[in-house]
Structures are given as C-alpha cells and as structure tokens.
Amino acid sequence: MPLGDKRLGLIVCLGSLLVAAFLFRRLRQWQRLRHIPGPPLAGLSRFFWLVPLVRSSRLNIWLQELDKQYGRIVRVGPNTVVTSDWKLWKHVMSARSPYQRSQRFVAFRLDMTNDNIVSSIDEQEHGRLRAMMIHGYSGKEVEGVEAKMDIDILSLVHLLESRYILHNKAFDFGRKAQYFTTDVIAHLAFGKPFGFISTDSDVYNYIEIIGNQFPSMSVLTLFPGLLQIFNWPLLNLLLPTAEDKAGLGKLMGIAKRTAAERFGPDRKVHKDMLGSFVARGLTQKEAEAEILMQVIAGSDTSATTIRTAMLHLATNSRVLRKLQAEIDSVAPYSMSEVIKDETARALPYLSAVVKEILRWLPPAMDIATRVVPPGGDEWNGLALPPGTELGWNAIGIMRDSDVWGDDADQFRPERWIEAEADPDKLRDMNTVGDMVFGGTSRYQCLGRIVALMEIKKVLFELFRRYEFEVMNPGNPWTSRCWFIFVQDEFWLKAHPRQCATGGMV
Incomplete structure (x- = not known):
C-alpha cells in the first residue's frame, strides 16, 4: 500500500475513533439521566436547547412552560436538571447540605483575575467573604444608609416633577x-451617587453597555470553560479594563480608585459599606471586586422589582386604592420628607404588595445550579446521580398552586394577609418567598435588608405623591430576560394626586 494511502487510512481510523468516543460519552451522559423527563434534544447537547433559549431573551417564559409541560424535576441538558419543587430546593440549599456550587458561577467574574462573592465556587472561601461583608450589608456598621437613600428618593421626585410632570x-x-437604583447603590458603596438622576442620563453608557452584554454572559454560564480563552493575550484585549472611559470598565476604574483610597499609609476611613468590608479584613483586590459586583447585582434586580410594581399598581385600580388608602393613613407630613423605614415596615398592605411582586416576577432567573454530592441523592424515589447539576426554576416555584393556591397565576397581595389566619401556611409562604433572596442563611442575599428598604420607601413616596398613567397598556414595555431582566420603553405620565389632608401633593 502506498505511503499516502496508509496515512489517509490512519487519519480516517483516528477520526472514526474520536467520533466513536464522542458518541459513546454522549450516550453515557444521556443514559445516566434518561429517567428524568425533559425536551428530547436536551440530553444530547446544550447547543440544541439551552443556548438558543437563553439567547432568545425569553428565559422566564421558557421556565414557566417547562414546569407546566414536564413537571417539577426536568432535564434541560446532558448533565443539568432544574426543579420547581420548593422542598427539594430547600434541601439543596440548607445550611448543612453537601451540595456544592457548580462551575456555572465562575461566569460571574467581572475581573478574570479576581473572584467575588457571587463567582466563588469554593464553599469555604464563599463563607469567609460572607462573614466579612454581612455587617456592612446589614447596616450595623454603616452610618447614614437611610439618610443617603432618602436623598436619592427626593432626587428622583425632583427629576420627575421638574422635567416631566410640570410639562x-x-x-x-x-x-x-x-437610574435610581444604580445611584442608590453607588451612594452606599462609593459614598456618592454616579449622577444618573441628577443628569437624567446613562452616565458612562453603563446601562446600555452592560445590558448588551447579558446575552453573551448568559451563554458563558452554560459554558464557563470558555472564560479561559480570555486569558490568551489577544483575546484578553477584548475585556473591559479600569482605563476604559465608558461601561463596565469605567466602573472598574472607579472601584479600583475608591478601594485604593482605603488602604496604605494615607488611607481614608469612612463608616460606609466599603469601610466595614475593609475593617473586617477584605484585601484591596477583594474590596475592588466586591463593590463592583455590589453595584451590578444590587441595581438591576431592585430596578426590576420597582418597575414590575409600578406596572401592576398603575394598571390595577383595586390594589392601588387599597395601597394609597394605607399610604394616606400615615402620610400627612412635609413633601420634603421621606417615610421612615420603621414606619414602612409596619404597613401590612405595602409589605404584602412587595412580597407579591417578588413572587410574581422573581427579579433573577438564573437557575443557579448546585452539584449533587459524590454519593448521589434521591428525592421522592427519583435518583439524582453524583455530579449532576441541579438548579431551580424560580418562576415555577413562585407559581406553585400547592403553595399559593388555585389563583397562583393571579397578582393578588391579599393572599399574604389572609394567610395570617393559618400560621403553617404563612410559614411556608414566607419560606418559599424568601427563596428569591437565596432562602437560607448559607446563601441569603447580603443586600436583602437594604433592597427591601429601598423598594418600600420609593414605592410609598411615588404613590403617595402621584397618579401614574401607562401610555400603552396593551404593550406597556419591552421586557427581555436572560438571567437578569432588561426592561425599557416603559412610558408613563405622572399627575399630582390629592394627599390625605385634602390638598395637592
């Protein structure tokens, strides 16, 4: 046989072996989870199912349809399962659970050289960071959290009145x-707002640029190994840097300079969130990473909740009348003041509205997979093989009729007040509702207290002062969902309303 033919035969043979090995591996992957229902192509490759869906910007709709079609435990990839069984997810997320964070979280690195509390998959490291940051997030070691928030709420009120309502x-x-939520979190994290509200503009084009990056970031959560290619010299140039004049890079530069001021012989000491982090032992690099993630994670999710509340309140006169009656019962005070957090927390209907909004549309839709421990697991007779990635279906859990009743697909805040007559039911509702914030102490969102304060205070003040008109009720906004929502083109008009004392606000 000629030498060339031998080489060709060897290449064909090697190629055939590689194809056979690939198919054998795929068959084994398919077989180990074949007992779990799901879309037919999901067991073969993430390319066939998850990637197009994540990129379609309809992740929330897909997750809801998935739950209705396949049930509470569904296979969505060769090695990935999602559940809408809240008791299973509580088991996975419990304090002593042997489940570990999956590689998926690595995709939330904002700097390829530094992990943050979201991207860290080392459970001990994650716990260490939480322990150092929890006091700052809770406000216990921070001066003026509520006062800073009040300044930003009044700035939003002034913007709406002077530029829009008056005209x-x-x-x-x-x-x-x-604009509002980004300025609030910047005020708390950096000591002053970025200026979104004061300039009524997308400062540094940050919102537009970060919004455009969500589709590619969502794909990286499916293939976190792709992040390694950005360590290559040429591809590394595509990443944002602290020297950029706009977008995420600009914020990285601000975070770097702000953190640097808190270290060294001439360091500044402030009793703010960053000051608490530094006092508790965060290094300079860790401080940079954490305050940057704080801005991104804290602004987008809170903005989604506030927008969703605005839409459902402005288009639901029954709920709005009840909320404004409660607002007016405590609201006769100066228009230069903002309701105190202590007062807002004591308002039962406002609290019910906020809980129902978070249930109705959880602001983060990432499936947040955990890895089944080496010994495997079993749930209600269903085997979960070791190494399987198990995530949660947030919208499926929040529309579970066993928890929320037959009207789970309706927006109805009264369900929270009615449940007070049944302590066991209310306990379950609160447990499931808190899953929006991570649920258990091990993973609960550090910004939960600040976020709830911000949402309740701003909703109270907006609906205390104005009546809102949705300009296009049939198609009120453009809403896209990857693991985070991007919602814009939500056009409103606002009109001053009668306050509790009978005068105009």
Whole structure:
C-alpha cells in the first residue's frame, strides 16, 4: 500500500475513533439521566436547547412552560436538571447540605483575575467573604444608609416633577428606575451617587453597555470553560479594563480608585459599606471586586422589582386604592420628607404588595445550579446521580398552586394577609418567598435588608405623591430576560394626586 494511502487510512481510523468516543460519552451522559423527563434534544447537547433559549431573551417564559409541560424535576441538558419543587430546593440549599456550587458561577467574574462573592465556587472561601461583608450589608456598621437613600428618593421626585410632570411629558420609567437604583447603590458603596438622576442620563453608557452584554454572559454560564480563552493575550484585549472611559470598565476604574483610597499609609476611613468590608479584613483586590459586583447585582434586580410594581399598581385600580388608602393613613407630613423605614415596615398592605411582586416576577432567573454530592441523592424515589447539576426554576416555584393556591397565576397581595389566619401556611409562604433572596442563611442575599428598604420607601413616596398613567397598556414595555431582566420603553405620565389632608401633593 502506498505511503499516502496508509496515512489517509490512519487519519480516517483516528477520526472514526474520536467520533466513536464522542458518541459513546454522549450516550453515557444521556443514559445516566434518561429517567428524568425533559425536551428530547436536551440530553444530547446544550447547543440544541439551552443556548438558543437563553439567547432568545425569553428565559422566564421558557421556565414557566417547562414546569407546566414536564413537571417539577426536568432535564434541560446532558448533565443539568432544574426543579420547581420548593422542598427539594430547600434541601439543596440548607445550611448543612453537601451540595456544592457548580462551575456555572465562575461566569460571574467581572475581573478574570479576581473572584467575588457571587463567582466563588469554593464553599469555604464563599463563607469567609460572607462573614466579612454581612455587617456592612446589614447596616450595623454603616452610618447614614437611610439618610443617603432618602436623598436619592427626593432626587428622583425632583427629576420627575421638574422635567416631566410640570410639562405634562411622558418618561421611560424603565430607565428612570435603573437610574435610581444604580445611584442608590453607588451612594452606599462609593459614598456618592454616579449622577444618573441628577443628569437624567446613562452616565458612562453603563446601562446600555452592560445590558448588551447579558446575552453573551448568559451563554458563558452554560459554558464557563470558555472564560479561559480570555486569558490568551489577544483575546484578553477584548475585556473591559479600569482605563476604559465608558461601561463596565469605567466602573472598574472607579472601584479600583475608591478601594485604593482605603488602604496604605494615607488611607481614608469612612463608616460606609466599603469601610466595614475593609475593617473586617477584605484585601484591596477583594474590596475592588466586591463593590463592583455590589453595584451590578444590587441595581438591576431592585430596578426590576420597582418597575414590575409600578406596572401592576398603575394598571390595577383595586390594589392601588387599597395601597394609597394605607399610604394616606400615615402620610400627612412635609413633601420634603421621606417615610421612615420603621414606619414602612409596619404597613401590612405595602409589605404584602412587595412580597407579591417578588413572587410574581422573581427579579433573577438564573437557575443557579448546585452539584449533587459524590454519593448521589434521591428525592421522592427519583435518583439524582453524583455530579449532576441541579438548579431551580424560580418562576415555577413562585407559581406553585400547592403553595399559593388555585389563583397562583393571579397578582393578588391579599393572599399574604389572609394567610395570617393559618400560621403553617404563612410559614411556608414566607419560606418559599424568601427563596428569591437565596432562602437560607448559607446563601441569603447580603443586600436583602437594604433592597427591601429601598423598594418600600420609593414605592410609598411615588404613590403617595402621584397618579401614574401607562401610555400603552396593551404593550406597556419591552421586557427581555436572560438571567437578569432588561426592561425599557416603559412610558408613563405622572399627575399630582390629592394627599390625605385634602390638598395637592
């Protein structure tokens, strides 16, 4: 046989072996989870199912349809399962659970050289960071959290009144909500707002640029190994840097400079969140990573909740009348003041509205997979093989009729007040509702207290002062969902309303 033919035969043979090995591996992957229902192509490759869906910006709709079609435990990839069984997810997330974070979280690195509390998959490291940061997030070691928030709420009020209400002009509340939440978190993290509200603009083009990156970031959560290619010299140039003049890179530069001021012989000492982190032992690099993640994670999710509340309140006169009656019962005070957090927390209907909004549309839709421990697991007779990635279906859990009743697909805040007559039911509702914030002490969102304060205070003040008109009720906004929502083109008009004392606000 000629030498060339031998080489060709060897290449064909090697190629055939590689194809056979690939198919054998795929068959084994398919077989180990074949007992779990799901879309037919899901067991073969993530390319066939998850990638197009994540990129379609309809992740929330897909998760809801998935739950209805296949049940509470569904296979969505060769090695990935999601559940809408809240008791199973509580078991996975419990304090002593042997489940570990999956590689998926690595995709949330904002700097390829530094992990943050979201991207860290080392459970001990994650616990160490939580222990150092929890006091700052809770406000126990921070001066003026509520006072800073009040300044930003009044800035939002001034913006709406001076530029829009006074001139009877419509405004995109999708953007205004994000301006507000980004300024609030920057005020708390960096000591002053970025200036989104004061300039009524997307400062540094941050919102537009980060929004455009969500599709690619969502794909990286499916293939976190792809992050390694950005360590290559040429591809590394594509990443944002602290020297950039806009977008995430600009914020990285601000975070780097702000953190640097808190270290060294001439360091500044402030009793703010960053000051608490530093006092508790965060290094300079860790401080940079954490305050940057704080801005991104804290602004987008809170903005989604505020927008969703605005839409459902402005288009539901029954709920709005009840909320404004409660607001008016405590609201006769100066228009230059903002309701105190202590007062807002004591308002039962406002609390019910906020809980129902978070249930109705959980602001983060990432499936947040954990890895089944080496010994495997079993749930209600269903085997979960070791190494399987198990995530949660947030929208499926929050629409579970066993928890929320036959009207789970309706927005009805009264369900929270009615449940007070049944302590066991209320306990389960609160347990499931808190899963939006991570649920257990091991993973609960550190910013939960601040976020709830921010949401209740701003909703109270907006609906205390104004009546809102949705300009296009049939198609009120453009809403896209990857693991985070991007909602804009939400056009409203606002009109001053009668306050509790009979005068105009």
